[in-house]
Amino acid sequence: MAQPNPKTELVAFAESVRTDPCAFIENTLNTDLFSYQQEIVDAVFSHPRVAVRSGNGIGKSLVSAAIAIAFLMSYPLGSYVILTSSTWRNIKTILFGELRKLVRRNKLGGDLQQEKWQLDENWAALCINSDRPEGFQGHHNQAVLVVIDEASALPDAIYEAIIGITTGENDKILQIGNPINTEGPFYNAFHSSNWTTLHYPSTVSPNVQRSKNAIPGLATQQWIDSIAEEYSIDSNVYRARVLGEFPEGSDESLIPLGWYEALPEDLPPSGDKVLGVDVARFGADQTVFVIRDNNNILSVEAHSGWDTMKTCGKIQQLKTEHDIDQVFVDETGVGGGVVDRLREQGVAVSAVTFSASPYDRAQFANVRAEVYWRLRQAIRAGELAIPKHVRSKFLELCSMRYKFNSSGRLQIEEKSEIKRRLTRSPDHAEALVVTYAEPPTVGVISLEEKAPQQAETLVQRINRLATVD
Numbered sequence: 001m002a003q004p005n006p007k008t009e010l011v012a013f014a015e016s017v018r019t020d021p022c023a024f025i026e027n028t029l030n031t032d033l034f035s036y037q038q039e040i041v042d043a044v045f046s047h048p049r050v051a052v053r054s055g056n057g058i059g060k061s062l063v064s065a066a067i068a069i070a071f072l073m074s075y076p077l078g079s080y081v082i083l084t085s086s087t088w089r090n091i092k093t094i095l096f097g098e099l100r101k102l103v104r105r106n107k108l109g110g111d112l113q114q115e116k117w118q119l120d121e122n123w124a125a126l127c128i129n130s131d132r133p134e135g136f137q138g139h140h141n142q143a144v145l146v147v148i149d150e151a152s153a154l155p156d157a158i159y160e161a162i163i164g165i166t167t168g169e170n171d172k173i174l175q176i177g178n179p180i181n182t183e184g185p186f187y188n189a190f191h192s193s194n195w196t197t198l199h200y201p202s203t204v205s206p207n208v209q210r211s212k213n214a215i216p217g218l219a220t221q222q223w224i225d226s227i228a229e230e231y232s233i234d235s236n237v238y239r240a241r242v243l244g245e246f247p248e249g250s251d252e253s254l255i256p257l258g259w260y261e262a263l264p265e266d267l268p269p270s271g272d273k274v275l276g277v278d279v280a281r282f283g284a285d286q287t288v289f290v291i292r293d294n295n296n297i298l299s300v301e302a303h304s305g306w307d308t309m310k311t312c313g314k315i316q317q318l319k320t321e322h323d324i325d326q327v328f329v330d331e332t333g334v335g336g337g338v339v340d341r342l343r344e345q346g347v348a349v350s351a352v353t354f355s356a357s358p359y360d361r362a363q364f365a366n367v368r369a370e371v372y373w374r375l376r377q378a379i380r381a382g383e384l385a386i387p388k389h390v391r392s393k394f395l396e397l398c399s400m401r402y403k404f405n406s407s408g409r410l411q412i413e414e415k416s417e418i419k420r421r422l423t424r425s426p427d428h429a430e431a432l433v434v435t436y437a438e439p440p441t442v443g444v445i446s447l448e449e450k451a452p453q454q455a456e457t458l459v460q461r462i463n464r465l466a467t468v469d
């Protein structure tokens with residue numbers, strides 16, 4: 001009896017993955033896809049350019065990783081998958097993290113490195129950061145698939161580079177993510193006949209459909225309700241994060257007037273007293289001193305035309321007079337001089353740099369956004385009493401706006417913009433907000449898994465079949 005030809009076997013295997021990738025994912029990757037995930041897989045295998053917009057937590061990253069593996073298996077004689085996303089962390093720990101789990105759990109073999117899965121020469125999945133257009137060059141091969149997770153943040157230059165390497169007839173691009181930007185390649189894909197587009201709100205998640213939270217990490221009804229409550233169902237956050245719709249209109253109000261008006265005028269004293277200072281930069285601006293405890297704004301003073309020496313003297317005086325536990329100063333610009341002088345005098349001061357990296361880098365663009373968001377939470381919860389006589393001073397908080405930047409991180413409108421609208425600087429708001437600059441506790445989660453051993457892996461088998469003459 002004639003031996004089966006290894007090459008024929010390999011071609012048949014590749015062909016079977018190409019024609020029914022969902023079956024490969026189900027049988028070889030042991031992953032039961034939900035029907036909408038199957039639609040995404042089928043779309044990618046039937047069309048060269050697919051864009052998927054959705055709400056959070058529907059299993060986008062996992063299905064993208066499964067598609068990446070299926071694609072490599074459908075072109076085993078040489079192919080590349082390039083994985084990219086808005087941040088390096090997202091590429092490595094989430095997108096490539098899902099791929100690594102699938103490879104290890106199913107003992108697929110190959111050389112699984114931190115940022116690369118090398119199956120053979122010219123056969124690999126690679127992580128490439130979306131700030132490096134040159135990283136996308138030089139991967140012309142039999143077939144290339146580029147997977148762009150969190151695609152709304154994709155810079156134009158990277159998109160151009162990706163288009164440049166996907167000119168072959170088997171090449172594909174998958175753009176997938178939340179629709180948070182109304183410009184750029186992801187947005188354009190939904191307005192172009194070159195792209196096959198799909199759309200899913202978070203409500204497709206099986207945790208919502210089956211009304212029990214069976215799969216951790218996928219959207220739940222409670223999560224959807226919490227977004228509706230925190231931002232309102234008319235907000236752009238709800239549109240993008242839950243409905244999977246592109247934002248409408250402009251930025252959102254940071255603190256709705258209704259919340260501000262509902263704040264109590266006084267609450268029982270609680271906790272230590274802190275002092276926040278916004279040091280005036282220009283002629284018309286005021287240097288503002290705000291003292292608060294956990295619950296109440298206790299004292300507010302504003303002065304024009306003060307130099308840094310006078311400001312330092314005042315801080316020392318207030319510190320003693322009110323038994324202040326911690327002093328916060330925005331150290332940007334002239335505030336830096338005040339911080340230096342106080343330190344020289346041996347006064348402990350917490351210098352706040354608004355433009356610095358926040359503790360929660362996944363959510364916030366900078367410290368400024370993080371501290372304003374903390375203040376917003378306190379106001380929303382009614383946990384800050386503002387006495388009647390200073391109410392009008394802090395009303396400027398209600399004219400501040402926020403938006404999501406191109407990486408999906410929350411950002412407070414630039415001070416120059418607010419200034420233009422208010423026709424003055426929001427000095428009171430800034431003096432109050434610096435007092436919210438305490439770090440929260442952060443935990444570190446390890447995503448590493450142990451690699452299991454196996455006799456012959458799928459990748460070894462394919463390489464063996466390919467090398468037999």
Ligand SMILES: Nc1ncnc2c1ncn2[C@@H]1O[C@H](COP(=O)(O)OP(=O)(O)OP(=O)(O)O)[C@@H](O)[C@H]1O
Nearest residue numbers: 032033034055056057058059060061062216217218
């Ligand atoms: N078909 C599936 N079977 C089992 N688990 C799944 C399935 N799809 C997704 N998951 C798991 O659900 C969790 C969330 O999935 P994933 O991160 O892919 O969602 P996402 O839509 O990318 O989320 P986000 O919007 O936050 O980026 C992950 O732990 C993932 O492994």
Ligand SMILES: [Mg+2]
Nearest residue numbers: 060061094149
């Ligand atoms: Mg994801």
